[in-house]
Amino acid sequence: MTQEEKSQPVLSARGITKRFPGVVANDGIDFDIRPGEIHAILGENGAGKTTLMNILFGLYQPDEGEIYIHGEKVEFKSPLDAIEHGIGMVHQHRKLVEAHTVLENIVLGHPHAGTILNLRRAEQEVRKLCEEYGFKVDFRAKVWQLSEGEKQMVEILKALYRGAKILILDEPTSALTPVETRLLLDSVQAMAKKDLAIVPFITHKLPIVLEISDRVTVLRKGKVVARLETRHATEKSLAREMVGRDVLFRVERQEVEPGKPVLEVEDLVVQSDKGFLAVEGVSFTIREGEIFGLAGVSGNGQQELVEALAGLRKPVSGRIVLDGVDVTHLPPLERWKTGLGYIPADRIHMGSIGDFTLVENVLLNYYFDQEYNRGGILDYRKARQMTEQLIEEFNVATPGPDVLGRNLSGGNLQKVILARVLSRRPRLVIADLPSQGLDVGATEFVRNKLVEAKVNGAAVLLISEDLDEILDISDWVAPIYEGRFMGIVPAAEAEREKIGVMMAGYNAEGVAQ
């Protein structure tokens, strides 16, 4: 490749505009991607990032504007056209077939899948890709058994296997553990170096942007508001460009006197889908006014623990007491009525219904409520008022409460779920990855909301893979490793290094368990 070819953009977009009923999602966007560069696209929730990526991938047709690849105008009628031109995309919300194996997912849907009857050969090819970029994943596992991070890798492998030269990653790290994030970043850098794979990168995690990207394009309300070289940027300056004001990166910690126990868990044992014991006898108590942070690399039993607490998974043994009521054998609805408020990690399939309007989505946590349900008749008017109020209070970017859930941007959907659960003023808040996919402003807002809930006397169980998030607001930190707590550490003694070591399976004294 000559020097000249190298500096010519591999992909350019000119004047991309896309309108949806009630919003202009992209408004005359221009930008270029150069070979071998990692180009981050930043913006608040609803700024139009996903829409832009969907257009580049042929999922949407722009209302106006053109796309050029190597200087040549292209028109993508469908993702197949985009794949043909070497574009690969990993979506904000995973699109794998859960019941298939990893390898099947990677190979199926390949443009030449018809000719690849030889799975073994395909396996070798994929294995080579893995080695090249440092991915580790069990090819024979079924996708539903994978952690978010593993699914992410599978998505990337799938795109690479289809011959992607330009890889679009939408929020690649929002559901990843720090370790997985590290691995992913290394692979991304390896790709950028080796293959001249070009990687536009969208993320709300500013330190990551600063660390690995070469250039940044910032969107606000569908328009490009800044283009900069990453080395000239700081976390503060990026946040300011995105939000249009200064963002404080601190959450006010507030100490309150803990009250009576809200959640008491005794010797809980829970089985995983794969059949082994995912939670092997944990006991803990969360009191009124406490935030209990569960720190751990995903796949160490957090999911199963949370599901058992929410009534979605039968424990093998043990006891769960919620606000003085033994709920161990009660169905989910009874737990909600007893004061549970559960913010699930999977906002697309569990936390919301894409074909429901926002009002109907809010009703998911209210349809059983006395005030919204009189003699079996739902009060939709009241639900609508409530939805409008939540949209206002949580600053959800949407044309209105009658919009379908699937038409919201990822972060805004997350805000609706959070708003809905917290507005019930639950006794126990289970917040599973509450700030995933939220922009800096919204993350700050959510953490403040959790603190507010605690100050108002709720008990909060916070599950996060972001250690900073846990350390910032928790009163207790419980590192979980292979289904056991490595200890329950009061905030004052929870130093970063110590918790990190414990998450890797050592107790507080540094002895391997």
Added chain:
Amino acid sequence: MKIGKNEFKLEKRTSLSGWQATSIAVLAVLMTLFLFGFIFLQAGISPGMAYREIFSYAFANKHGLPLTLNRFIFLLFTTYAFILPARAGLWNIGMTGQMYAGALSAFAVLYAFGAQQSKSLELSAGLVIPLMVLASMLGGLVIGAIAGYFKGKFDTNEIVLTMMLNFILFWLVSFMIKEGGLFMNPGGRGESFELPPSVYAPLIGGVPFTGLVAVLIGFALEFLFDRTQLGYQIKAFGKSPRAARYAGIDTFKIPFMVFLLGGAIAGLAGYHYFAAVPGVYKIARNYGQFGDLAFYGIICGLISQSNPLASMPVALLFGGLSIGGRFVQGKLHMAFGVDYALLGVLMITLVAFQFFYRYRIVRVSLDEEDGHA
């Protein structure tokens, strides 16, 4: 595709209003009539004349209209039986069996009152008719509940299950009405005993009262889905069982309830056709044909996008075309079953037009583009 200075492109719809859905369905019907016109031409018959005959007989003739309305009512019940589970994301194709169960149960009430002994038995209409109606609902309900129970409890495939129940009920009807069966006609003939005139269903303006019931149920279902807690739970379960479970919706109760209620309504179809339609008043030997007609409830349900109110005009159209088609076939001495052929073509066209529920055609003027694509 290029036509003159315009280029037409397909684009995925981001939304579809009820109004757009209706206009697509209307277009599909017009398309069907157009296509079927060629079949008439082939047979040497003027399509204009044939359609005039079909529609005037089905909707404006004093003999044809009641027949149309009776089919309409029958189809409406079986459509509802499809719609209820469909809203919960489940396929009920057992309306035939549920309908048979309804018919058998209604006749069981008559049997209990000794009606198979004598056609001229004087029974108290005020007592026996409500009992028959209730029994027919109960019969359909039980058959529906079996499917719902297994779906809810063990996640059995409801299509296979309801299909099997259809076969069982078909043979059960045969067993009951043929030689030696409990409900056999004293004169033999392979059909059931006849209804005593004292318990003929009351008519409202020449139409059995079941017509009113069918329309009322339509509005009741609309209300159920739009306003009630149960309807909300059904919709949530239908759109996302996982989210429904998260929200505490009972994942046994919902499948069970929709099949149970759907079965009960299908049972009414059995009462309607065999015990309320003037001129029938028995389970005739060709009862299997009505079983086949019941399946059109699936088509009506699909076309109306599981909307109970929208299903009314659809069922009326299907009922009218089948009656009118049968009529022209006889009148013009055509060699094939115009009624089912017409329904068949309509069905295929409507299904093909479903495509436009998901895509729309947009026009791009080539003047604005700079040529190379």
